[in-house]
Every structure is written in structure tokens, then in C-alpha cells.
Amino acid sequence: MSKTLRSNIITVGLVFIAYIGAQILIATGSISSLMKGLLVPLCVYAILAVSLNLTVGILGELSLGHAGFMCIGAFSSAFFSKCMKMFVPDMPGALRFFLALVIGAALAGLFGILIGIPVLRLKGDYLAIVTLAFGEIIKNIINILYLGIDEEGVHFSLKSSLDLNMADSEKIIINGAMGITGTPNDSNFTIGVVLLILTLIIVLNLIHSRDGRAIMSIRDNTIAAESVGIPVTRYKLMAFSISAALAGVAGVLYAHNLSTLTALPKNFGYNMSIMILVFVVLGGMGNIRGSMIAAVILTLLPELLRGVVSDYRMLIYAIILIVMMLFNWAPKCIEWRKKATASVKARLQKKSAAKEVE
Amino acid sequence: MAMLEVKNLDISFGGLRAVDDFNMTIEKGCLYGLIGPNGAGKTTVFNLLTGVYKPNKGIILLDGKDITGKKTIDVNREGIARTFQNIRLFKDLTVLDNVKVGLHNHNTYSTLTGILRLPKYHKVERQMNQKALDILKVFDLDKEADVLAANLPYGKQRKLEIARALATEPKLLLLDEPAAGMNPNETQELMDTIGFVRKHFDMTILLIEHDMKLVSGICEELTVLNFGRVLCQGKTAEVLNNPEVIKAYLGE
Ligand SMILES: Nc1ncnc2c1ncn2[C@@H]1O[C@H](COP(=O)(O)OP(=O)(O)OP(=O)(O)O)[C@@H](O)[C@H]1O
Numbered sequence: 001m002s003k004t005l006r007s008n009i010i011t012v013g014l015v016f017i018a019y020i021g022a023q024i025l026i027a028t029g030s031i032s033s034l035m036k037g038l039l040v041p042l043c044v045y046a047i048l049a050v051s052l053n054l055t056v057g058i059l060g061e062l063s064l065g066h067a068g069f070m071c072i073g074a075f076s077s078a079f080f081s082k083c084m085k086m087f088v089p090d091m092p093g094a095l096r097f098f099l100a101l102v103i104g105a106a107l108a109g110l111f112g113i114l115i116g117i118p119v120l121r122l123k124g125d126y127l128a129i130v131t132l133a134f135g136e137i138i139k140n141i142i143n144i145l146y147l148g149i150d151e152e153g154v155h156f157s158l159k160s161s162l163d164l165n166m167a168d169s170e171k172i173i174i175n176g177a178m179g180i181t182g183t184p185n186d187s188n189f190t191i192g193v194v195l196l197i198l199t200l201i202i203v204l205n206l207i208h209s210r211d212g213r214a215i216m217s218i219r220d221n222t223i224a225a226e227s228v229g230i231p232v233t234r235y236k237l238m239a240f241s242i243s244a245a246l247a248g249v250a251g252v253l254y255a256h257n258l259s260t261l262t263a264l265p266k267n268f269g270y271n272m273s274i275m276i277l278v279f280v281v282l283g284g285m286g287n288i289r290g291s292m293i294a295a296v297i298l299t300l301l302p303e304l305l306r307g308v309v310s311d312y313r314m315l316i317y318a319i320i321l322i323v324m325m326l327f328n329w330a331p332k333c334i335e336w337r338k339k340a341t342a343s344v345k346a347r348l349q350k351k352s353a354a355k356e357v358e
Numbered sequence: 359m360a361m362l363e364v365k366n367l368d369i370s371f372g373g374l375r376a377v378d379d380f381n382m383t384i385e386k387g388c389l390y391g392l393i394g395p396n397g398a399g400k401t402t403v404f405n406l407l408t409g410v411y412k413p414n415k416g417i418i419l420l421d422g423k424d425i426t427g428k429k430t431i432d433v434n435r436e437g438i439a440r441t442f443q444n445i446r447l448f449k450d451l452t453v454l455d456n457v458k459v460g461l462h463n464h465n466t467y468s469t470l471t472g473i474l475r476l477p478k479y480h481k482v483e484r485q486m487n488q489k490a491l492d493i494l495k496v497f498d499l500d501k502e503a504d505v506l507a508a509n510l511p512y513g514k515q516r517k518l519e520i521a522r523a524l525a526t527e528p529k530l531l532l533l534d535e536p537a538a539g540m541n542p543n544e545t546q547e548l549m550d551t552i553g554f555v556r557k558h559f560d561m562t563i564l565l566i567e568h569d570m571k572l573v574s575g576i577c578e579e580l581t582v583l584n585f586g587r588v589l590c591q592g593k594t595a596e597v598l599n600n601p602e603v604i605k606a607y608l609g610e
């Protein structure tokens with residue numbers, strides 16, 4: 001078994017073990033309802049971190065609007081599901097969710113391509129600036145978007161719900177800043193874990209394939225990549241749009257876990273994009289497993305601390321952030337970690353050698 | 359037919375005519391040297407040949423085909439591969455993967471095949487590993503296949519760049535100061551390797567070099583460039599004995 005295959009299996013295995021662990025905790029009733037409510041968001045954040053790592057760590061481009069793609073996935077899929085619930089009420093939930101997933105991912109990916117085509121041709125940090133603007137624009141447009149469907153057809157407005165001129169206000173689907181209410185709760189923790197594992201498989205298999213090598217070669221040296229015949233723009237677009245589509249998947253999962261979906265700065269704004277970036281940077285750029293673990297730890301931590309030391313909660317959170325950063329990036333720490341793993345390996349080898357002698 | 363034919367090539371940066379009415383013909387299988395003092399325009403000629411810069415004037419024929427003005431990627435597909443004066447490796451990829459990036463356009467499968475790990479993925483990857491290892495063996499780098507390129511010693515990094523270029527199966531190989539920074543032992547070893555590559559792969563090679571020992575040792579023909587212009591061209595021995603060349607380049 002090759003080294004990368006083993007590492008990939010460990011990554012997916014970790015998710016599986018965490019899932020079993022959580023199920024045991026739920027079954028034995030030793031988990032607070034607050035924590036239970038965090039299970040799906042954990043999957044959402046992990047998917048976001050893993051997918052952003054594809055752009056930032058593997059392609060080497062900075063994106064500050066990852067939440068924008070999530071937002072597109074969330075609203076397009078919630079819109080679809082609510083329409084289906086209203087007009088095709090006997091469609092099975094699983095099928096509805098599957099279609100919603102396809103729509104959310106495809107639309108987010110499409111926006112990735114639309115943004116990527118003009119921007120990824122340029123050298124420099126243009127992508128960061130454009131994605132930052134994109135994320136904010138999407139959020140703000142959705143906040144003033146009113147959309148309803150009734151017998152007369154589709155009603156649309158960017159002013160207010162009254163401008164929709166609809167007799168039955170029940171049929172308003174997107175209600176401006178109040179967002180979408182009544183999205184069917186088609187997702188759950190198990191679906192979240194399945195989607196996370198799928199994301200991991202897609203990203204890890206992509207990285208360790210011919211295309212992944214091409215993408216990383218562009219990151220390491222664009223001029224050299226061109227000189228050996230790598231179509232640079234094509235691969236940049238591929239990585240960026242796959243990353244966007246997977247953020248869309250996270251959005252679909254997020255939207256179908258809530259009965260009310262609104263585009264707040266907190267969930268779809270700049271803050272959120274930066275938080276995902278923090279997961280990636282702390283977990284290690286290009287380190288898929290690391291960014292997933294960072295997402296989980298940093299999401300759980302504030303909640304875990306709430307119970308223990310509520311006064312110093314944010315202080316401890318900040319300290320842990322700094323410690324994680326040092327652990328991952330300080331040269332001394334890296335050296336120490338290398339030594340530690342080497343000595344553990346040596347010891348294991350000695351043991352197995354001793355066994356063979358016996 | 360000549361492998362490379364360059365006619366009246368011209369480029370200027372601002373007011374500086376970096377390459378001025380440059381002509382050169384390289385026969386198939388030849389090991390050709392491009393020499394000249396610092397700033398003469400040698401690297402600029404490489405950049406023109408590989409489409410990094412577009413010439414203001416002139417044509418470039420590779421194996422009879424006009425490749426003037428083509429993009430770098432397409433020039434590589436037409437059959438020119440190069441190394442860089444300041445090493446440009448994929449430093450966070452392994453030695454093996456650096457060469458496999460070079461194989462990119464010759465061993466292919468679709469993105470979906472890669473993500474779904476279909477049988478073709480395994481088959482093609484196996485072929486690529488084998489091919490890459492075979493090339494690495496020529497440069498005595500096969501034992502370092504799993505090392506990150508950034509962690510290789512300097513001399514081996516230079517060799518890896520040549521290996522990566524060869525992986526693209528070029529007709530013409532351009533080497534920009536391959537022996538720069540090497541000690542005499544390493545240089546000697548490199549000369550042997552270049553000679554071997556040429557025979558083994560039946561390769562046409564154009565190299566830029568400052569090391570006169572290397573140039574006179576392996577190059578059959580030379581072009582001397584000075585201030586962007588050709589000073590002298592011909593068989594190595596004749597060129598090196600030309601009084602003008604001695605004056606301009608080799609010094610008194
Ligand atoms: N992109 C560029 N813009 C402006 N000037 C350039 C550019 N590239 C090269 N030049 C100039 O063209 C001239 C030739 O440079 P070039 O790098 O080709 O020299 P060289 O013969 O390779 O020298 P060396 O032996 O030092 O490598 C130099 O004066 C250099 O400053």
C-alpha cells in the first residue's frame with residue numbers, strides 16, 4: 001500500500017470513528033442538545049475548510065469569498081426544495097435533497113467559473129480582491145431579493161414583498177432580509193458525514209492524480225509548468241470551480257438543516273470567509289486532514305469552553321489559536337515534530353525487528 | 359532538414375536591442391553551444407525560442423515547422439523543452455512527481471477517471487512511474503525519487519530539471535547554464551550525462567554555458583553572442599581560435 005493511500009484511509013477513517021463516537025454519545029444520552037445541534041454545522045465547516053484548501057493550499061491562490069459560494073449553494077437549493085415542497089408535495093425527501101444538492105453544487109461551481117475566467121488569467125492577488133467583493137455582493141443581493149410563485153407565475157422584486165403584488169403572501173419563497181422560511185429539513189448528521197467523506201474522496205483523489213500534480217506544479221512554479229506544457233489557466237479554473245462547487249455542497253447541507261435561512265454577515269459574510277481561511281491556515285495549507293481537524297476543533301472549542309470556564313472562554317480560545325499556529329508553523333516545532341515521529345518510527349521498527357528474531 | 363532554423367530574430371526592451379538580427383541553424387542530433395559575455399542576450403534567445411517573449415521580427419522553424427509567436431505551452435507540445443538559468447523546480451513535489459508533471463501530455467486519463475480511481479488510472483499511473491524512474495535512472499536520481507525537490511542538493515536539482523524537460527519527449531533540448539555553480543567533478547559528470555542523453559535519446563541539444571572546458575569538450579558547433587549580435591558562428595575549434603572571439607569573450 002502506498003504512503004498516500006494509507007494517509008487517505010486514515011483521514012477518512014478519522015471521520016468514520018468520530019461519527020461512530022458521536023452516535024454512541026447520542027445513544028447513551030451523554031451529549032447536550034446544544035452539542036447535538038452543532039453536529040451538522042461541524043460537517044458544513046469541515047467541508048468548507050477542505051474545499052477552500054483546494055484553492056488556497058493546492059492551487060496557491062488566495063480566496064476571501066468562500067462563504068459567497070456557500071451562500072449560492074444554500075439559497076439556490078433551499079429555493080428549489082421549498083418550491084418542490086409546495087408544488088410537488090409527494091416527491092420523496094431523499095430525491096428532493098439529491099436534486100437540491102446537484103443544483104446547489106452546479107450553480108456554485110458555475111459562479112466559480114464565471115469569476116475565475118477573467119480573474120485567474122491575471123498574475124497576483126486579484127482573486128482575493130474579486131472574491132472578497134463577490135462574497136459581499138451575493139450576500140447583499142439576497143438580502144433585497146423578493147421572489148414568489150403563484151398561479152399567475154413568477155413574481156420578482158428587489159424592493160419589498162409588497163411590490164411582488166401577490167394575493168397570497170404564503171407563496172412568497174424568498175422574502176428579502178427574512179430569507180427563506182420553511183425549507184424542508186432534509187439533511188441530518190449522517191448525510192453530513194457522508195457528504196464530508198465524499199468531499200474528502202473527491203479532493204484527495206484529485207490531488208493525487210495527474211490533474212492534481214498539474215495544479216500543484218502551477219502553485220510551485222507557473223513559468224516552469226508552462227514550459228513543460230501544462231495548460232495553466234485551464235487547471236486554475238478547474239481547481240477553483242471544484243472548490244466553489246464543494247462550498248456549494250456545504251451550503252446545501254447548511255440550508256436543509258435550518259427552517260429559516262437568512263443571509264447574515266455571520267453566516268455568509270466576510271467574517272465567515274475569514275473563519276474558513278483560519279481553519280485552512282491553522283490546519284496547514286495543502287494539508288487536507290489538518291484543515292478538517294482545525295475546523296472541528298475550532299468550532300467545538302467555544303461551546304466546550306462555555307460549560308467549563310465561561311468567563312475566560314474567548315481568552316482561552318485565542319490562546320489555543322496561537323498554540324495551534326505555533327505547533328504548525330514555528331520552525332522549532334516542526335523540527336521537534338519531525339524528531340518525535342522519527343524516534344517513534346525507529347522504536348516501532350526495533351520492536352518489529354525484535355519480534356522477527358523471536 | 360535542420361532541426362532548428364532561426365532567421366533574423368529581433369527583440370528590444372525599451373531602447374535596448376537585446377537580440378538583434380539573430381540567425382542560427384542547428385542540424386538534427388547536433389550538440390550546439392551558445393556562448394557570450396554576461397548580458398549578451400543568450401537567455402533572451404531561449405525565451406524567444408520557447409515563446410516567453412514574442413519577437414518583433416524574424417521566424418523560428420522547428421523541424422521545418424513555423425513556431426514563431428506560439429505560446430510556451432504549444433512550443434513545448436511542438437517539441438522544445440528547456441531548463442532555466444535560475445533553477446525552477448516544483449519544490450514541494452517529490453523528485454518523481456516533478457518528472458511525472460513532465461509526462462503530463464503523453465500519459466493521459468480524464469479528471470473523472472482520476473477522481474473515481476477507475477482501472478485506467480492505475481494502469482496509466484503505473485506506466486508513468488516506470489517511465490519517470492527510467493529517466494531518473496539516467497541522472498542517477500532514482501534513489502531520491504521520494505525526496506522533495508527542494509531538499510535535493512544543488513547539483514542534483516540541476517539534473518532534475520533536465521530530467522523533467524526530457525520527460526516531455528522533446529525534439530530539441532535547451533539547457534541554460536547547466537553547470538552553473540557546480541564543482542569540477544560535478545561538471546565532468548554532467549558532461550558525461552549530457553553526452554549520454556544525446557546518444558541514448560537521439561537528442562538535439564542547444565546549451566548556454568560559461569564553462570569553456572565544458573563547451574570545448576562537448577559542443578560541435580558554437581554561436582558567440584555579443585551585445586545581442588552574432589559575433590561568430592561555426593565549428594567549435596575554429597570559433598574558439600577566432601581572434602575577435604578571444605578578444606570579446608575570453609579576454610586577453
Ligand atoms: N524582460 C526584460 N526586460 C528588460 N530587459 C531585459 C529583459 N530580459 C532581458 N533583458 C535585458 O536583455 C539583456 C540580455 O539579457 P540576457 O538575460 O539574455 O543575457 P544573458 O546573455 O543570458 O546573460 P547571463 O550570462 O548573465 O545570463 C540584458 O541587458 C538584460 O538586462
Ligand SMILES: [Mg+2]
Binds near residue numbers: 400402
Ligand atoms: Mg542568461
